[in-house]
Amino acid sequence: MQIENLSDSTLPPYLACLEEWSDDIREAGGRKAAWLEKMKNRGLKVKVAVEDGETVGMIQAVPIEQSQAEGKNLYFIHCIWVHGHKGKGVGDRRGRGIGKAMLSALEEDVRTIGAKGMAAWGLALPFWMRASWFRKQGYRKADRDGMAVLVWKPFAEDAEAPRWIRRKKTPGRIDGKVAVDAFVNGWCNVQNTAIERARRAAATFGDRAEFRLVDTSERPAFLEWGLSDALFIDGKPVRIGPPPSYEKIRRAMEKRINKLPRH
Ligand SMILES: CC(C)(COP(=O)(O)OP(=O)(O)OC[C@H]1O[C@@H](n2cnc3c(N)ncnc32)[C@H](O)[C@@H]1OP(=O)(O)O)[C@@H](O)C(=O)NCCC(=O)NCCS
Known part of the structure; x- marks a missing residue:
């Protein structure tokens, strides 16, 4: 070896x-x-x-x-x-x-x-x-x-x-939509997979969900949030190591979408 x-x-x-x-x-x-x-x-x-x-x-x-x-x-x-x-x-x-x-x-x-x-x-x-x-x-x-x-x-x-360095902020909600906030550094494929699943799932809801991505390999972004790899749906953390399945992530978003006021 x-x-x-x-x-x-x-x-x-x-x-x-x-x-x-x-x-x-x-x-x-x-x-x-x-x-x-x-x-x-x-x-x-x-x-x-x-x-x-x-x-x-x-x-x-x-x-x-x-x-x-x-x-x-x-x-x-x-x-x-x-x-x-x-x-x-x-x-x-x-x-x-x-x-x-x-x-x-x-x-x-x-x-x-x-x-x-x-x-x-x-x-x-x-x-x-x-x-x-x-x-x-x-x-x-x-x-x-x-x-x-x-x-x-x-x-x-x-x-x-x-x-x-500890978490400094939690992402907020967005009026009339579900906020999907992803923080990703890139070093870990397990976390990259979870974030990619969240991105794909959010896209299926059109303008009912907004996917916001923060690239935490950029130091100022990481220091602003104190978050390296994390996922939030409407400000609520979702555990991503091990990565939840695509279906599980999508269901968590759907639940929140069903609670939005209809327009
Ligand atoms: C931790 C890890 C890197 C160790 O590598 P390894 O080749 O299995 O370990 P080694 O054979 O070199 O072990 C070295 C020593 O650690 C000990 N050891 C092995 N596993 C251990 C454990 N879980 N806890 C404590 N000691 C452990 C061995 O008994 C050995 O002791 P010695 O120094 O007295 O001889 C490996 O087991 C691993 O990859 N585990 C999973 C880690 C993981 O999930 N990484 C993230 C992936 S995304």
Whole structure:
């Protein structure tokens, strides 16, 4: 197994989050590719794990100034993923040291460019990206917002702990219509899929629904709202990780539309 930087051959599996077999990921569209183009010039680091020519793991991090947290001279891991779906794609490759190898290669890389530490996030729950995994790798808790735990590992004595940037505003309603507000950064295909489903569903209601999209990969937009990836229907948050089905999202909109005064 080798840990590599992104190349022409590993780009397609990376853009599909190693799930080129997945219809859900196809639905995410080209948002991650557009995000990658932008972030390449903003310090993005990607490592992939390759075994016998197959891409089996990925990790991506950005300077913390480009992330959902605030801090100084740190990098922030958005996502680490070792393919774990049995019987699909490259199968289950977890628990064999791949995650650990990708993390240390990334740490080494950002140390050499002068970062004072690494931050990451995980859930305080036993699924998806678990905070407990990073703890086992020597990370400690810096902050917590709901179930999202911000962890970090300083490389220098004078490194300062990061903090989450919290939600600052909630989108408002619109007279005579259902407001569908989507916030999307682009780094995560799961969230890109949910937002794409919401966009398609809102379009089926014509002028009864208004879809408003905020591209939170632009820092001022993110800082204005304190929201990175989120969906609201008439100001009410809809959970998007894992992404709800298209039908579920459309039904939530329809319910609100049925409550609008008829014209
Ligand atoms: C977390 C993850 C990256 C770890 O990669 P991995 O290759 O399976 O892990 P490794 O084999 O390198 O494990 C390293 C260590 O972590 C431990 N470990 C594995 N899973 C763990 C868990 N869930 N909690 C705590 N420790 C765990 C291993 O026992 C091992 O311990 P050691 O250091 O004492 O040897 C991988 O399991 C994964 O991708 N999980 C899903 C994450 C996810 O949902 N990402 C978002 C995708 S959108």
